């Protein structure tokens with residue numbers, strides 16, 4: 001990059017910072033998500049660690065997994081965050097700056113981010129709060145917080161998991177806030193995933209720092225799914241239900257559904273528990289070789305609707321009946337209630353779910369929807385008799401009405417718009433991205449935040465459940481260089497009136513030659 005290009009980039013970046021911090025930037029904000037509107041429902045995506053560990057994480061694996069995620073219907077179901085975990089992604093130069101590992105990631109970490117964004121997905125990266133990552137294969141952020149978070153912003157990360165290895169002498173409640181400040185200073189909206197495995201009890205203080213925090217140790221060693229370990233994690237995470245809500249989630253780790261060693265019933269149970277606990281739905285299996293049964297489980301829109309409910313309540317065990325657990329306390333955005341009957345035992349369980357269990361008066365007349373069989377019964381009064389096979393679940397949605405609307409699931413065709421302008425080409429350029437809602441409602445029009453740079457304007461038009469963002473760039477008067485902006489848009493879920501997670505995408509304008517203004521001088 002020439003010195004001049006660096007200067008013209010610096011001006012739009014400063015503008016961008018104002019755009020991003022304009023709404024929030026409030027140091028007294030109670031929630032981190034008040035600053036950026038992110039993760040108001042639990043993040044959904046994929047990380048490689050559970051299945052692969054460090055090897056063979058590389059660009060090829062991530063790209064193949066992106067393709068599998070799109071092909072399998074997971075993108076349409078709402079999974080969006082994807083990228084390497086501890087996969088030897090970068091090293092530190094003598095100057096202190098982070099640099100991409102081009103042997104493993106030939107496009108560089110920014111290039112991989114662009115690829116992910118252009119598939120309509122969001123880019124996740126990984127680092128550590130200590131001196132090194134766990135295997136010591138990568139540098140940690142200690143002492144380099146601000147320059148590292150700047151590098152992550154330049155690589156266009158949308159989600160960063162920050163681990164807790166090699167942190168002797170550090171405490172989570174001071175190390176992580178520093179990283180939060182560094183992220184805000186870097187100016188890019190980023191979902192912050194704290195990963196101290198419950199150390200420092202982040203559920204007590206981290207809602208103002210990040211959007212989710214691990215509550216427990218790892219769910220498994222790479223490639224070795226463990227049902228008992230998963231059950232231990234569920235027991236610990238269940239107790240923390242009061243700490244979860246929109247923008248601040250308990251994270252019981254990436255899922256193991258679809259890994260080898262688990263039965264179909266266990267896959268279904270684990271997924272249902274994660275949905276009922278409003279846990280981040282980060283798949284950890286090999287998406288390239290999933291069975292049809294795993295795909296069906298991971299893409300069940302009705303079950304995902306429980307997880308992505310705008311109220312963001314974490315369900316809990318309200319009663320036990322023999323071995324069986326009755327999970328409830330999860331009111332949903334339309335006034336209906338989710339109830340999970342989980343049978344961790346070895347023999348079938350027969351349970352009577354009462355209207356009271358589900359949060360209704362005992363005399364209520366109710367409709368019951370089974371979210372795994374997709375059958376509705378009712379209207380009916382009295383208890384609901386449920387039979388559950390060993391290690392299986394029944395997941396019910398119970399309502400006073402017979403309609404069971406799905407909350408919004410937002411799917412974009414791209415999260416990056418790239419314009420090229422030169423003296424010879426037209427100076428007004430237009431490109432659109434389409435954003436659709438796979439939930440039941442037609443959404444109000446997305447509202448684009450003010451404060452875009454003068455070379456960019458965005459208008460939104462609606463056709464049914466798809467909205468089109470038309471981006472118009474005008475290179476007139478711009479000198480040669482690279483210009484970048486992040487567009488932010490907000491919306492509200494129409495049934496509850498609650499805010500939805502903010503939508504962000506990148507716009508790049510490359511001006512080569514004198515497009516209209518004074519040339520490169």
Ligand code: GLA
Nearest residue numbers: 049085086134135163195218
């Ligand atoms: C920790 C985390 C895991 C994974 C590994 C990488 O154990 O909890 O999820 O990121 O580090 O080394």
